[in-house]
Amino acid sequence: MSAAPPAVALDGIAKKFGEYVALRDVTLSVEAGEFVCFLGPSGCGKTTLLRIIAGLERQNLGVVRMAGRDVSALPPKQRNYGIVFQSYALFPNLSVARNIAYGIEARKMSKADVDRRVNELLGLMGLPRHKHKYPAQLSGGEQQRVALARALAPSPSLLLLDEPLSALDARVRQSLRREIRDLQRRLGVTTIMVTHDQEEALAMADRIVVMNHGVVEQVGTPVEVYTRPLSRFVARFVGQMNFIAATACTEAAQVKIGDTVITCPAREPLAPGTAVTIAVRPEEIIVGTGALAGVNHFKTRVQSVQFLGPFTRLLLSLTGAPGTTLECDVAAGAFAALEAGEGDDLTLGLKPEALRVFPTDAS
Amino acid sequence: MIRLRHPAVADSGADVIPDRTVGHQMGREDVARYGLVAIVGFVLCLFILYPVGQLAWRSLLANDGSFVGLANYAKYFRTPAIASSITNSLCVSAVSMVITVTLAFVYAYGLTRTLMPWRGLFRVIAMLPLFAPSLVQALAFIYVFGNNGIFTRLTDVNVHIHGAKGIVLAEIFYCFPHALLILVAALSATDARLYDAARTLGASPIKTFLTVTLPGVKFGLVSACFVVFTLVITDFGAPKAIGGKFSVMATEIYNQVSGQQNFTMGATVSVVLLIPAVVAFLVDRVIQRRQYALVTSSSKPLEPRQRPLADRGLFLYCAAIAGVITAMYVAILVYSLVIRWPYNFTPTLKHYRFDTVGGYAPIWNSVYVAAWTALAGTVATFVGAYAVEKCRTALSGPLYLLSVLPVSIPGMVLGLAYIFTFNAPGSMLNRLYATLAILVISNVIHYFTVGFLTATTALKQMDGEFENVSASLGVPFYRTFWRVTVPIALPAIIAISMYFFLNAMVTLSAVVFLVAPGTELAAVAVLLMDDAGDTAQAAAMSVLIIAVGLTVRFGYWVLMRGVNRRAQAWLVAGVSERV
Secondary structure, eight states, X not given: OOSSOOSEEEEEEEEEETTEEEEEEEEEEEOTTOEXXXXXXXXXXXXXXXXXXXXXXXXXXXXXXXXXXXXXXXXXXXXXXXXXXTTOOOOTTSOHHHHHHTTTTTSSOOHHHHHHHHHHHHHHHTOGGGTTSOGGGSOHHHHHHHHHHHHHTTOOSEEEEESTTTTSOHHHHHHHHHHHHHHHHHHTOEEEEEESOHHHHHHHOSEEEEEETTEEEEEEOHHXXXXXXXXXHHHHHSSOOEEEXXXXXXXXXXXXXXXXXXXXXXXXXXXXXXXXXXXXXXXXXXXXXXXXXXXXXXXXXXXXXXXXSSEEEEEEEETTSTTOEEEEEEEHHHHHHHTOOTTOEEEEEXXXXXXXXXXXXXO | OOOOSSOOOTTOOGGGOOSSOOOOOOOHHHHHHHHHHHHHHHHHIIIIIHHHHHHHHHTTBOTXXXXXXXXXXXXXXXXXXXXXXXXXXXXXXXXXXXXXXHHHHHHXXXXXXXXXXXXXXXXXXXXXXXXXXXXXXXXXXXXXXXXXXXXXXXXXXXXOOTTHHHHHHXXXXXXXXXXXXXXXXXXXXXXXXXXXXXXXXXXXXXXXXXXXXXXXXXXXHHXXXXXXXXXHHHOOHHHHXXXXXXXXXXXXXXXXXXXXXXXXXXXXXXXXXXXHHHHHHHHHHHHHHTOOOSOOTTOXXXXXXXXXXXXXXXXXXXXXXXXXXXXXXXXXXXXXXXXXXXXXXXXXXXXXXXXXXXXXXXXXXXXXXXXXXXXXXXXXXXXXXXXXXXXXXXXXXXXXXXXXXXXXXXXXXHXXXXXXXXXXXXXXXXXXXXXXXHHXXXXXXXXXXXXXXXXXXXXXXXXXXXXXXXHHTTOOHHXXXXXXXXXXXXXXXXXXXXXXXXXXXXXXXXXXXXXXXXXXXXXXXXXXXXXXXXXXHHHHHHXXXXXXXXXXXXXXXHHHHHHHHHHHHHHSSOOOOOO
């Protein structure tokens, strides 16, 4: 436990809209200087949680603390944060400079100081030549940076980003990801970003909070969340994942898929005959010469081949388990070496450590 | 459900989440926000709910003030002379509605879907009736088809214009631009891709019209029907001038109140007149709610194609209607400028002396009242819309309803309600009686709904996060209102003020009971002079009203161009940098 209290601490947050429960007992903390992503599908409550931190929504239950201070009862302006919305919400009738100055010119600050701060931020964002333009004259990426500059102008201790990149096209999104991340590191400002894009969360966050149906499913670093998903939902939502129905065997650490028995480490012992789901990522499946070397291998038939540039995605049906299909990503070079096409037979291997076992829900 | 005073942290299952949100401090801004909502609510209650309540209450009293229950209503329905005004009103309204909407639909189709020449001119001419009181349309028909009309004189054919026939004709003129505006908007909002699809599927023009065009304007047609019906059934000026012995409900209220000083019967007829107007309003709202967006951001606007036959036919049709409208206004102008229409066409300006109504006071009063109505109405509707839209409270719903209610209160009814409210002995509100202020207030309330809805639309189009951004930056909401909300909404604000001004210039029904010596208005002067037989002076005053309206409209057009040019800087890229 570090001595300083976390920058943001949520304790038992619950929120209802009418009878609809948007958040249920959310408890987590964000350390000072950390970049945390709230990740989840639409309707999972991530934006509601951000707005509760911002004081734009009020929780029905629970406490919001900032740097140890209970801010649950405080209005937004006393919480000391900057926020960037998905729509940017730039004031269209004010120039870029006036937009950035909006939050600081109302404070006790001389005109010269305001101008200095505006110029500083314009420089930081690489926008000096746009100073006197109106937002509509800028590209989406530039507008995004103005919104960021406006939020950062009063030097808040917390930066909140609500899907800041989702309105941009793919290329701009890629470069802004890095820019925002670099800026955040440089300024050391604690940042919470809401996103539904798992790739974005993996690329930017120090820690990811995966949410679903108003509940936190998992909190962890990008690597933890990707490699050790704690639930089926996380496994499915973050990255690509194959799910295969299987049955636990009498022997420990063995399950049966169709008529093939494979070895996989289970986190907890399973009663023989329990229906389970095996999860494996498409890029972790071994095809070609290496496939027969490991402990687990399957005979499959190639159903379709999808060329995706750097790699090729194969849809394979397991010969030993009718109806079961797998997606498998093969690097472009490796695929050429395979010399496999649609309808061909192909052997694949599964490393035990690449497999995750989840109980199959009754539903 | 049990409400928990303290958060039950120990057992936080779904069913123990309390309905209330956690408590929070009331800041100065919250107080300002709630104060704003309270003021808006108070004003709406004082000038809408309270007067209408007074009116309804008076319909239950006898003239001596004793409570008689529904006796007045019984008397109303038992007296054939009065009761017939109900069926008369409904008939005239229904007939005018069908004819107006049909004529306007074809006209709007010509304007929006063909490449015929003079479309801009036709559009402008069709708007002319907006600048004159409904009474004036009726006078124009009398000048042409009346017993001493020019048509009657020249052909010796008397069409006996006074009565239902005349009312319907005058109402068609009066309502034509209202219906046209709605239908032009409906016909413009279409997706060219639907027509492309119909053509590639081999649909005939008639089939395309029936399956694409008509369904696309369905809601516009319904809306136009309700607007026209409501306008006609609540109109007072035209039936008063041209109705003769044919009595409708609006003129019946006037007869009871002004003619027979029978205020309770006036109140009774008023309450009955509220019913069809409110029903039309409610049905229209239900239908509009079912409307779905036909035009999305990916829609392609329809570019009309050359269709020689249709273009020529619709050109002749539009030219005929525009010609008749122009002829009517020329008739009024000429009538006011000759010694004695239709016998002596020697030009003269003597009718512009207005000796019977004390010179030019009425027109100046009208301009003064219209200007104040524009100012007060714009502020009231915009602030009201802001309070409802941006300060979300439990009162937002009721305040919204209260704000859209006035559109279904006929002017006569509002005027009479204001008499009961502001001419009650011993009431503080009496101070307003017989002032220009009461005329301004009644106009603001009478036309409140359209201004309110325009402002609401403008506010809804703004990013909902503006206020949240301000809050996060520590900027109070009223500062953002002034620096961002108002500048962005400026085009809507200007449109609202023009709407208030023009309507305040031409309205008769809402003010006819409220004018007093010293506060005469031009539209009322037209009525009085026409009643007194000074028809040429009535025509002259009408010309002045129209002239003021057109001048102001032109001024607004110039202003709007300036505003739009300035707004272009925000909206269009490529403006030179000012470093």
